[in-house]
Amino acid sequence: MKLNTKSRYAVMALADMAVFSTSKAVSLRDISLRQGISLLYLEQIFLKLKKNNIVKSIRGINGGYILSKSPKDIKISEVLLALDQKVKTIGCKKDSKKSCNGKSSKCITHNFWDELDLHINSFFESKKLSDLLKNKESRI
Amino acid sequence: MKLNTKSRYAVMALADMAVFSTSKAVSLRDISLRQGISLLYLEQIFLKLKKNNIVKSIRGINGGYILSKSPKDIKISEVLLALDQKVKTIGCKKDSKKSCNGKSSKCITHNFWDELDLHINSFFESKKLSDLLKNKESRI
DNA sequence: CAAAACTTGACTATTTTAGTCGGGTATATA
DNA sequence: TATATACCCGACTAAAATAGTCAAGTTTTG
Secondary structure, eight states: OOOOHHHHHHHHHHHHHHHHOSSSOBOHHHHHHHHTOOHHHHHHHHHHHHHTTSEEEEOSTTOEEEESSOGGGOBHHHHHHHTTOOOOOSSOOSSOSSOSTTOSSOOTTHHHHHHHHHHHHHHHHHOBHHHHHOOTTOOO | OOOOHHHHHHHHHHHHHHHHOSSSOBOHHHHHHHHTOOHHHHHHHHHHHHHTTSEEEEOSTTOEEEESSOGGGOBHHHHHHHTTOOOOOSSOOSSOSSBTTTBSSOOTTHHHHHHHHHHHHHHHHHOBHHHHHOOTTOOO
16 A cells, blocks of 8 residues: 655655745746756646645746645645545445445445545645644654 | 555455354355355465465365464454555665665655555554454444 | 365556656857 | 747556456364
């Protein structure tokens, strides 16, 4: 059970911005160097973050990105959603006829997987970008 | 973020056994038909369940599998472990030198991912096979 | 002995992932 | 106003993981 790198890098990059950006834009080049993430890959990621209004871009020389909101108002669940990273631990859809291995009735374990998804989503829903920055002595 | 089908089928199959098996062995053929899972695939899965002492096999005609323990003593975490399905949401290892994108220092978000893994694992740890069977009116 | 059912390792097609590539466009500053 | 810097965006691809299948057994009961 893994998270893809796009989602992970997105969170890393945003955390980086929250730490290093004061008021001026942060260039992807800087993030790339600090976090060891490919610049070209970051571009792909930030395109989605921008579309979902998590960051704003400033073009031209001295340009870069800034956070659209305060870190304490950015939920991790938002970020994952922007990256199309859905938590859907199993395939069969709740409301589809064609589900649960082709049977119309819910498979015996169906509710369990729904519960699992809920459990994970609630975690992402509860965490804000600002929570990641209290790095030392992280209070759980 | 997905669970692989092997883990899912394993849980489904065990739940099936818990429901349909009284005392006699359940053949994979029966599980295959009831749950719509390929017989050949089930064989692969049960090999691992057997190695990890979650089920016992009975060979020969009228053979099959029985649960090694009572459903209320089988934790879902055990089942996933048997299938090598580790919850490791990101790649970088806690104690490795080569981690967090090649930097020796922990990446800024490292603690967060650890927390996430813990959160998911505790769910699997807390759930028993028997919990899946109280299907209607599932109490969370 | 024959059939049912478990045993095991190897193989493979498909899908997903994790990026790269190429060719843009906008803008601040010299 | 030239140009370097940095964002913009779709298309492409190599490698890995997934989801199985296949072949060739062994064991046990009727």
